[in-house]
Every structure is written in structure tokens, then in C-alpha cells.
């Protein structure tokens with residue numbers, strides 16, 4: 001017989017025997033109708049557990065499935081807020097939680113059944129990173145397992161979580177993280193729940209400053225703020241702030257910071273006058289439209305537009321400036337998402353590979369303004385994609401850089417002399433940002449970078465000519481942008 005908690009034991013046929021032959025309370029033997037909720041289980045934790053399971057088993061995105069699940073299960077208000085905090089917090093902290101669980105269980109986590117591991121992560125997160133009392137954290141976890149798998153596995157979860165609860169997070173870090181004096185990056189990566197390779201990338205991008213790295217990782221490990229965009233021509237940021245209870249943003253003239261609540265409840269969002277969009281993304285889209293390029297014939301291009309956040313802002317500004325945006329996107333599904341947000345705006349959506357725009361769309365070169373918001377690792381928006389940091393691999397970078405190089409070369413070939421290309425990524429990885437831009441600009445005759453700092457207008461933008469935003473400095477995602485023109 002396998003050990004309780006081992007990858008073969010969960011829901012195993014021997015469960016009845018281990019629990020004395022009696023059907024476990026609400027367990028598998030009770031032949032529970034899955035549509036009938038088990039009253040012994042807290043619906044908030046159950047939703048969090050179900051999302052964590054979907055993320056682990058089928059690579060789901062927590063921030064896409066949780067809101068839908070909460071609506072379907074009629075979980076709202078404070079319960080929805082708690083479910084969100086527990087789900088996203090647990091997903092973000094996974095690597096550090098796993099190290100603690102492995103120490104407490106005295107076995108590597110890959111020897112623990114996945115379904116138990118989801119609950120252990122959820123319980124450990126509550127014990128170490130919330131003010132939820134230890135009894136509530138342990139008991140609700142045990143109930144989750146017992147209702148599905150019975151007494152044996154729930155006993156294992158109980159034992160592990162009780163062991164976890166004997167120390168606070170700081171003590172676990174002292175025990176498990178590499179000492180700061182020997183391995184600064186490893187220590188901070190553990191403390192702020194990032195894979196080490198990502199902490200190394202941030203360290204390089206931040207000029208090898210330990211203080212900056214600590215602040216960046218801490219900001220990334222925190223709950224992200226909600227930023228709204230007021231679509232120009234539809235509603236002003238002041239009006240949106242007033243009607244949503246938010247506060248006008250620091251840098252983008254379209255931005256509103258929403259202090260809490262569900263953005264879906266904001267009337268202006270329901271009407272399509274506003275949307276949810278990080279302030280850094282707003283600054284990128286706006287920068288394309290305000291660059292001084294002399295006469296503008298109004299031919300604008302968004303080369304990688306899905307799901308359409310920046311295309312919608314570009315389109316709203318284009319409407320005011322009597323311009324037109326061609327928006328390209330390689331994926332059908334994401335092109336549909338763009339169409340959904342650019343209705344009534346002067347935007348044409350093309351499903352096409354932007355590595356050969358003329359060949360794939362028939363569009364003429366000679367665009368005045370081009371946005372290339374390139375596919376990237378997304379290391380700059382990890383706080384908004386809870387599980388992403390544990391999914392990304394260093395090897396992803398190579399393929400993406402090759403694609404970015406092709407796309408940026410194409411963008412420069414499509415812009416008219418004196419026009420502007422804004423290259424952006426939601427990643428601060430030097431290979432995808434400064435390195436890539438220097439490489440491509442250096443290899444194309446007549447192409448040169450112009451100072452992008454004036455197009456962004458935020459504080460603390462360094463020496464230029466590119467701009468790197470950071471959550472811990474600007475409160476935005478870590479968006480990078482470079483502005484390029486050609487003679």
C-alpha cells in the first residue's frame with residue numbers, strides 16, 4: 001500500500017480498508033453527485049482549490065477561470081475577494097510554498113499526489129501569508145480533502161499543515177532559503193517567491209542593484225492594483241474616477257486607479273467607454289500617437305494587436321485625430337477579442353502573420369506610426385498572471401527573441417522615412433529589450449533610436465533613449481519601450 005499523500009494513494013481503492021471499511025464522510029464511497037455541494041466544505045476554499053487544480057492539471061490561467069467560477073457559484077462580495085486573494089496568492093507563491101511543504105512532509109513535492117498538493121499549497125499559503133487563524137486554515141483544508149478522498153489522505157494533510165503551522169514564514173525562510181551572505185539572489189528569490197532565473201534577469205535589468213532587486217521582487221509578490229483606462233472621446237479620466245470611486249492616475253491622462261471592488265460593476269466599463277488596462281500599457285499606446293513625425297497622413301499600424309487593449313486606445317485616439325489603424329493578429333481567437341473592443345472605432349482587424357505584412361495582407365508600406373507590442377516572456381507582468389512565473393522557462397527566451405527580431409525588422413521596413421516605430425514588451429529581460437533593439441537598429445541602414453522618455457513623461461526614466469517602467473518605481477507593469485525612426 002502506498003503512503004497517504006503519495007502520488008498513488010489519492011482516491012485509491014484501498015481507501016475503504018484504511019478507514020476501517022466505513023464509507024468516508026461525504027467521500028468517494030458516498031457516490032456524491034458532483035452538482036450537489038458538500039456542506040462540510042467552505043465554498044471559498046473549494047473554488048480556490050478547483051482553480052489551482054485546473055492550473056496544475058490543464059495549464060489553465062487562474063485569472064481567466066476564477067472570475068467565471070465565482071459568478072457560476074454565486075460567490076460575491078467579501079467571499080469573492082477572499083477566494084481571489086487565496087487563489088492568486090497561492091499561485092504566485094507556489095515555489096516557496098512547495099519548499100516548505102516538502103520540508104514539513106519530509107518528501108519532495110513531486111511525490112505528493114497533485115490533488116493533495118493543491119490543498120497543501122492553499123493551506124500553507126493561509127498559514128504563512130494571511131491572518132487567517134491556524135485552526136481555520138488547517139480544518140478547512142482537511143475538510144476539502146476528506147470530502148473528496150476520505151480519512152487517510154485528510155490525515156496526511158492535517159499532519160503536514162500542523163507541522164507547517166509550527167513556524168511563521170520568516171522562520172521557514174531562515175531554515176530553507178540560501179543565506180543572504182552566500183547567495184543574495186537566491187535568498188531574495190525564495191523570500192519573494194520567484195524562480196531564481198527570473199530574479200537574475202531582474203538583477204541584470206536593474207543594473208545589478210540589490211536594493212532595487214529586493215524592491216522589484218517585493219512589488220511583484222504583492223497584490224496588483226487595478227488600473228482602468230478611460231477611452232478618449234467617450235469619457236474622461238476625471239469622469240471615470242468620479243463614477244467608479246477611483247483616483248486619477250499619475251502618468252497616463254486616461255488612467256484611473258480603482259481601490260477595490262469588481263471592475264465588471266463599473267458602469268462605464270459595461271458600456272464600453274472604459275476598460276481594464278495597466279497604466280504602463282496605456283503609456284505605450286499613447287506614446288505612438290504623440291511622437292512628433294511632422295505631417296501625419298493617418299496610416300497607423302498595430303502589428304501584434306491581440307487581445308486588443310492597446311488597439312482600443314490607439315483606435316479611440318485615431319478617431320479624434322482622423323487617423324485609421326490596421327491591427328494585425330496571428331490568432332483567430334485573439335483577433336475576435338480585438339473586434340470586440342474596437343467596435344465603432346476606425347480600426348481594421350486582419351488575421352495575419354506580421355512577419356510579412358505586405359505579403360499576408362496586401363497593405364502598402366509607408367505607415368506613419370507603428371506599434372510593435374511584441375510577443376514576449378511577460379516577465380514584466382507576473383503580478384497580474386499569478387502562475388506565470390512558475391511556467392516560464394529560460395529556454396522560452398531564445399525562440400521569442402528570434403521572432404521579435406523578425407518582427408522589428410519588418411516594422412522598420414514598413415514605416416515611412418521620418419515616421420515612428422514603438423517597440424514594446426511587457427518584459428524587462430535585456431535579451432528581449434535593450435539587446436534586441438540595439439541589434440536590429442544596428443543592422444538596418446538609416447534606422448536609429450530616438451529618445452522615448454519624452455513620449456512617456458513619467459519620473460525616474462534613467463538615461464534613455466529607451467524607457468523601462470517598473471512596478472516598484474512607477475506602479476505600472478514592467479513595460480519596456482523603444483522609439484525608432486529611419487531616414
Ligand SMILES: C[S@@+](CC[C@H](N)C(=O)[O-])C[C@H]1O[C@@H](n2cnc3c(N)ncnc32)[C@H](O)[C@@H]1O
Pocket residue numbers: 281303304305306307308309310311328329330331334352353354355373374375376
Ligand atoms: C504582447 S501580445 C499583444 C498585446 C496587445 N498589444 C494588447 O495590448 O492587447 C502579442 C500578440 O502577438 C500575437 N502574435 C504572435 N506572433 C505573431 C505574428 N507573427 N504576427 C502577428 N501577431 C503575432 C500573439 O498572438 C499576441 O496576441
